[in-house]
Amino acid sequence: MTAVIEVSNLTKRYRDAVAVDDVSFRVEKDTITGLLGRNGAGKTTVMSILTAQNIATAGSVRIFGEEPYENARVLSRMCFVRESQKYPDDAQPRHAFGSARLFFPNWDQNLAERLIDEFQLPTTRAIKKLSRGQLSAVGIIIGLASRAEITFFDEPYLGLDAVARQIFYDRLREDYTDHPRTVILSSHLIDEVANLLEKVVVLDRGRIVMDEETDAVRDRAVTLVGDVGAVDAFCADREVLHREGLGRVASVTVAGPLSQADRRALTASRVEIVPVSLQELVVRTTRHAAQTRGERIEEGALR
Template identity: 65%
Template sequence: MNNPTTPAAIELRQVTKTYRDATALDNVSLRLEGNRIYGLLGRNGAGKTTLMSVLTGQGFQTSGEALVFGQHPYENDGVLSRICFIRESQRYPEDFSAQRAFKSASLFFKHWDQAFADQLVEEFQLPLKRRIKKLSRGQLSAVGVIIGLASRAEITFFDEPYLGLDAVARQIFYDRLVEDFAAHPRTIILSSHLIDEVANLLEHVVLIDRGRIILDDDAEAIRGTAVTVAGNASAVQSFAAGREVLHRESLGSLASWTVEGRMTNAERAEAAELGLELAPVSLQQLVVRKTMAATDAVLDTDSELEVLK
């Protein structure tokens, strides 16, 4: 899989991107193999969109190297024609209808599937002839989702593609994504805040915080790596001894801690002996805990620096 002769679909080498006084990407190195569904997760302003902009040639890094199919994407039509980037607030020319937007997309993307696009139009109940600027927020998102799916580009970036889509429309998106990916494997980078909804679709997860990657692992490797232990506070404390604690909550003599580490059967039995409840931690909870733990670490360093001054 890490065959050095075939370039990765995406590779970042120590990429930094600064805007005036803000650092959007801070020395990011990342290698993503092709034909997988990736989750690009992180808070607003963490650097997700900047990362995708650099990879799609819509921005240029301040330093470092960004490679797509082993080449620089910036002003490189050979690479850009194989990439589809659906932005959160994708803009279209003033007078375009959805139909016209699909027509343009069909000319640009060589694997465009018109029958698939037609099916999606039907499922999303999208008015084809109305001007895009007259569409509702959800319908506008549907236009982007349809282009992203029907283009079948070798790499497709979905940057929060679901704004205004209701739960039913989002489920249609996820279902068609899984089916079409199974039939036509390609690289999908899905940036989303609705982590619980997409968690099971992801093969690999990249979590960004403040321009740095704080988690880069297979979803299956992450699943079950943290557990919430609840019960008598002293029992929780003794059970959690020697483990990384991501989060602590307490209520009177009761405590509920989120600890890292996969539980063995022996440990489960031990927890039961102590009268403790073990509950699984979802990917969304884990992302929240990890991000908050990273924030605490940054704050701690900052205050230590303050003390040193």
């Protein structure tokens, strides 16, 4: 496959803080990639550098094989939907859509109008007076209707209720199927977007802790539940990502796939094998990485 995004040894420092730390990854053409991680992991900073809205301290970025900064050929082929998007004080959604229609050559007005109706968005109200969810809907509509070759969605659904979020997921899936393009989706609602993703890149404290195809990730870890002696004996030589216990029952999440022999041995020991969801795996992996570095973990960072 052809890589449309190539990131090599990317680093971004702010005085004494390192927001992105020597990050390298590739994104293939016409795929949906999840850029996942805790709040403050560096996701927005990476997206801002890729879209030339921020400058790297070190490393290189190539979009369509070119440096994106001050490069109109590249920037005109991308759309960045960000949570903190700013608009003029007197701007209305219809103004934002009109500008987008002029800027993006693949703009689909029929899709935009359909989404306006589905999100029940008032197009003649000042954007500064919209609710948080309505403001998110403006960004989602631009991101989908633009049909840009590369679209970045940075936590695009903030303030949307469950019904509106599902509309976004459904329309993204439908339009991506009919009009393939490259989508980078940053999210902390990982289980909600898991079925959309073909690849996941997980950041923790500015570093990549996971960069894999989604199908491969699903076999990366399992949780074993059973008698503490049987579970501990099996896990003795394995990497433990998380452990909980109650009396004689242990629940241990271990890294690595299980062989058929492993499964037979666990069944014989009456140890239950429980699949790990993508969100749980990301939570366990980032916590495990932080604990090995001796860092404090904040509850709910990925919830």
